[in-house]
Amino acid sequence: MRLIEMRDVGFGYHGGAELLSNMTLTLQPGMFHFLTGPSGSGKTTLLRLCYADLLPTSGQMTAFGDDVRQLTRDGISDLRRRVGVVHQDTQFLDHLPVAENVALPLSVSGQAVDMAALRDLLGWVGLSQHARAMPPSLSGGERQRAALARAVILSPDLVLADEPTGNLDWDMSVRLMQLLIELNKSGKTVLVATHDLNLIRATKAQVAARVLRIANATLQLAGADL
Amino acid sequence: MRRTEFRALNLRALWQGLMRDGGSGDRIVPPTGFTAQLTLFSAGAMAFLAVFALALSLATGRLADRWAGELAGSVTVRVSASSAEQDARTQAAMQVLSTTPGAGQPRLLPPDEVAGLLTPWFGPDMPVDALPVPALIDLPIAGDDFDAEGLRLRLEAEAPGAVLDDHTEWRRPLVTAANRLRMLGVVSLLLIAAASASMITLAAKAALAANGQVIRVLRLIGARDITIATAFVRRFTKRAAVGATVGTLFGMAGIALLPGMDAAGGFLTGLGFQGWGWLLPLLIPVVAAAVGFLATRWAALKMLGAVR
Numbered sequence: 001m002r003l004i005e006m007r008d009v010g011f012g013y014h015g016g017a018e019l020l021s022n023m024t025l026t027l028q029p030g031m032f033h034f035l036t037g038p039s040g041s042g043k044t045t046l047l048r049l050c051y052a053d054l055l056p057t058s059g060q061m062t063a064f065g066d067d068v069r070q071l072t073r074d075g076i077s078d079l080r081r082r083v084g085v086v087h088q089d090t091q092f093l094d095h096l097p098v099a100e101n102v103a104l105p106l107s108v109s110g111q112a113v114d115m116a117a118l119r120d121l122l123g124w125v126g127l128s129q130h131a132r133a134m135p136p137s138l139s140g141g142e143r144q145r146a147a148l149a150r151a152v153i154l155s156p157d158l159v160l161a162d163e164p165t166g167n168l169d170w171d172m173s174v175r176l177m178q179l180l181i182e183l184n185k186s187g188k189t190v191l192v193a194t195h196d197l198n199l200i201r202a203t204k205a206q207v208a209a210r211v212l213r214i215a216n217a218t219l220q221l222a223g224a225d226l
Numbered sequence: 227m228r229r230t231e232f233r234a235l236n237l238r239a240l241w242q243g244l245m246r247d248g249g250s251g252d253r254i255v256p257p258t259g260f261t262a263q264l265t266l267f268s269a270g271a272m273a274f275l276a277v278f279a280l281a282l283s284l285a286t287g288r289l290a291d292r293w294a295g296e297l298a299g300s301v302t303v304r305v306s307a308s309s310a311e312q313d314a315r316t317q318a319a320m321q322v323l324s325t326t327p328g329a330g331q332p333r334l335l336p337p338d339e340v341a342g343l344l345t346p347w348f349g350p351d352m353p354v355d356a357l358p359v360p361a362l363i364d365l366p367i368a369g370d371d372f373d374a375e376g377l378r379l380r381l382e383a384e385a386p387g388a389v390l391d392d393h394t395e396w397r398r399p400l401v402t403a404a405n406r407l408r409m410l411g412v413v414s415l416l417l418i419a420a421a422s423a424s425m426i427t428l429a430a431k432a433a434l435a436a437n438g439q440v441i442r443v444l445r446l447i448g449a450r451d452i453t454i455a456t457a458f459v460r461r462f463t464k465r466a467a468v469g470a471t472v473g474t475l476f477g478m479a480g481i482a483l484l485p486g487m488d489a490a491g492g493f494l495t496g497l498g499f500q501g502w503g504w505l506l507p508l509l510i511p512v513v514a515a516a517v518g519f520l521a522t523r524w525a526a527l528k529m530l531g532a533v534r
Contacts, residue, residue: 053534073450077448079448087446091443092443095256104444108444154448
């Protein structure tokens with residue numbers, strides 16, 4: 001089963017020139033992808049296409065077999081429950097403690113929260129001591145790990161991470177990547193957008209990862225330098 | 227949001243979400259602070275006014291019915307003649323009235339009763355006996371076959387000086403006025419409901435706008451429109467219901483504490499609620515909750531339609 005399939009997909013904001021064009025991409029179960037490219041090249045835009053926050057302006061795109069253009073609003077919600085996203089700006093509800101923020105996808109999808117599983121998840125990302133903390137009090141690395149915990153609590157088939165290490169030091173970046181590698185080894189498909197080539201090289205030493213690069217508005221397979 | 231998607235909403239799920247108390251559904255939206263107080267206050271104030279509008283509407287309705295019933299249930303015959311002929315013409319008129327189909331027993335008003343009718347106009351010490359006051363005969367209408375026009379013609383022929391007054395001239399403007407007052411009461415109730423809906427919609431929109439980022443996050447993590455809308459709808463429906471309940475109770479207390487009007491001449495008799503009518507204002511919080519539910523639901527779904 002193909003999780004995401006794009007064929008000659010193009011996208012331009014507000015009907016303008018295409019930021020991305022003729023992109024063909026298939027995300028299959030268990031794969032690990034990096035998406036790289038200079039700032040403003042369209043990495044975030046490509047990820048937003050994957051969780052239907054944007055719709056292609058040209059080409060064909062399916063998510064879990066469904067044409068994304070035909071999705072109803074509830075269909076988009078269902079898609080987002082199968083795609084965990086670590087956003088660049090780690091969006092939380094600041095009036096809820098970390099544990100409730102992490103459990104939010106369960107709450108809004110009407111599922112009971114298994115407190116033991118929630119504790120395990122917070123322990124996995126190293127936030128057991130911060131369960132009751134409010135999001136604004138967390139450091140950048142803690143916020144990213146909390147965002148990762150929230151992204152995976154519904155056990156999604158696909159995990160997208162948009163510059164998850166952008167504001168982190170090297171040690172914290174490696175720690176976060178380790179969590180993503182663990183997820184991939186448990187069978188999840190992972191797509192990480194980053195411009196940190198050193199991090200890509202360090203990760204590739206541990207997991208078979210494909211590196212995609214956006215250049216000149218098109219998607220290319222990165223060369224041997226990576 | 228497209229119209230079809232409005233229709234596709236699961237009302238049963240919305241209702242269940244609305245009735246479920248507490249839980250994470252309420253917590254996903256942060257406290258809205260001042261708008262909460264505004265909604266409570268405006269719902270209370272509107273309910274308070276609605277109680278009086280309802281009381282006015284019911285009272286004027288009863289008044290219209292009573293005036294119509296009392297004035298339509300009898301006619302008055304006025305006999306004017308010189309003092310020498312007064313008794314003879316009165317007896318002739320009584321004779322005609324006694325044999326009128328559909329009429330009850332005619333009653334000649336005694337002098338003291340006539341004087342009582344004139345007292346409000348001339349004062350208590352006026353020597354009514356010295357005035358050329360016509361004899362007044364009250365004739366109850368007992369059957370549907372009563373023919374006022376036919377009786378008028380018979381009186382002209384058989385009892386000169388006797389004039390039939392079927393109260394039509396009195397009755398029409400009084401009943402019209404009472405019915406218009408009743409209509410004004412109903413219009414007031416509708417305006418209060420519309421104003422309440424507007425205020426709750428504004429408050430809900432303000433809360434939704436203030437929580438735009440919260441809504442965006444909830445959509446991104448897979449929350450459906452109905453889940454997000456319900457969090458706001460439940461909150462505003464409860465506020466509208468609680469505020470309206472308090473306002474209604476105060477309004478009912480105000481009506482109950484009105485002084486008795488019987489002693490004031492009867493004109494305002496019946497203002498307020500009577501008997502089972504006291505249960506009617508209790509519908510106001512229910513209507514307020516329904517207005518809050520619909521207004522917030524409309525505002526929430528409209529705004530959610532703009533958030534992908």
